[in-house]
Amino acid sequence: MKTIIVTGGAGFIGSNFIFYLMDHHPEDRVVCIDKLTYAGNLSTLAHVLEKDNFRFCKTDICDREAVYRIFDEEKPDIVVNFAAESHVDRSIENPSVFLETNIIGTSVLMDACRKYGIGRYHQVSTDEVYGDLPLDRPDLFFTEETPIHTSSPYSSSKASADLLVLAYHRTYGLPVSISRCSNNYGPYHFPEKLIPLMIINALNDRPLPVYGEGKNVRDWLYVEDHCKAIDLVMRNGRVGEVYNIGGHNEMQNIEIVRLICKRLNKPESLITYVTDRKGHDLRYAIDPTKIHNELGWLPETKFADGIEKTIDWYLKNEAWWQPIISREYQTYYERMYGNR
Ligand code: NAD
């Protein structure tokens, strides 16, 4: 039986990870630390909140005193850090909170790990730390050896955190690991991101705002496959190592948007080309050979099945996303897309 601290567990991937742990390791105790920012939603965790082996702490990972108190009480075996500001567009608008949470927050968690002792600190990172690949070189992929070369304040903050994690390993011997994953999709994805935004706008017959020409490529992975990979790395991955996670599922943004229109029986005339994102990364593509060879991980959900399950989930769970899009999200949407 292990005690696992999961930070950012009220967000998209963190919540799916908590459900994965509860299903696959019911003997473990899970302690979720989440500040409940605009992206965190306690209702997502409703069906685990009452479980004996689950505790929720509404806490900012930058709050050193509060974090130390939780570590002192729980004596965790493993800490897995999902907590982050995660949206590139918001980082372009206002970088500072990204630096606070993504860099300072990570250092506070690792200081707590040093103070109280830990079996493993796992940092959930992103393929965006490698920058982008050209659209006309489909033979190129990100490996763990690809140099860090970031584009946005978001990816720069994640890369900074990765460097700190590796520094804490080398300098203090902290037992760390890092995973760098490509774009996730699935249930509980916050509606500011491409796939849920397009599903919800299409359902409401609203314009579908595609940046630039819609030709940028992302490498999509169903969220449960990502959760399984993290679980493997944090338990069995080698200390001090980085593992890339991705499913060789590259698609242009416009292909995704067209597919959503088709599945929801909505006209493509809803598609509206808008001003491109500043510094927009062209293509991400992960080479997941290392995690496959060392830990036997392979993605299990084909995109055709995953997107079907995801669209179905949004159709059935309007009660989850409707309150979100009626709050701060309205102001954000107006600011981001109003004059685009
Ligand atoms: P998300 O924005 O949906 O959730 C982030 C969660 O972190 C929210 O619950 C929020 O309340 C919490 N949080 C934010 N600041 C906090 C703070 N200071 N203290 C405590 N909690 C705080 O993000 P996501 O998409 O689930 O991403 C989770 C992690 O995975 C991030 O580290 C992100 O960089 C990484 N990642 C995401 C993807 C993706 O496609 N979404 C891909 C690769 C890596």
Ligand code: DAU
């Ligand atoms: O690659 C992993 C990263 O994937 C994670 O580290 C980030 O946390 C996560 O947000 C995601 O970043 P992206 O910028 O790739 O995701 P997003 O959903 O914001 O955008 C996906 C693509 O769709 C991107 O090329 C921009 C485009 N896009 C996005 C939105 C929100 C549009 O064309 N229109 C939109 O309205």
